[in-house]
Amino acid sequence: MSEMTPKAEAPLRITTRISLKLKRRPGRKTVLDELEFAGGRTPDNAVDPCINIPLLQGLARAFYWQRLLDAGEVKSGTEIAQLEGLNPSTVNELLRITLLDPLLVQHILKGQHLQEMGMMWFTRNALPDLWQKQFI
Secondary structure (H helix, E strand, C coil), X not given: CCCCCCCCCCCCCCCCCCCCXXXXXXXXXXXXXXXXXXXXXXXXXXXXXXXXXXXXXXXXXXXXXXXXXXXXXXXXXXXXXXXXXXXXHHHHHHHHHHHCCHHHHHHHHHCCCCCCCCHHHHHHCCCCCCHHHCCC
16 A cells, blocks of 8 residues: 655745725825725825825735734734745734724824824834723
């Protein structure tokens, strides 16, 4: 009887998809809301230009990664980092923003947060544990 050797499994590949559309306008990128995205219209007052695109992308990635962790598809931020080709500390720092007060997340999505609160701010500053102590 010949022994069967276990088949090597292909590594899990993670793809991050964000359901938004970026539109280049003179000198800046803006985010189009769902109605504009679906209808193809782009009026000048589409989205507040205060929206921080890198922060928005960071939020989307962090919440996606957190969903992977919660579902058990990956075991740790280190595993996500290996799959994404990132430094583990980068992934773990970004995962911290999933602990933000949901109201603060809504303000960030609308561009109504303090302009000092960018991705760099979140990676260099500790977040208070209680949502009431997080500021808008």
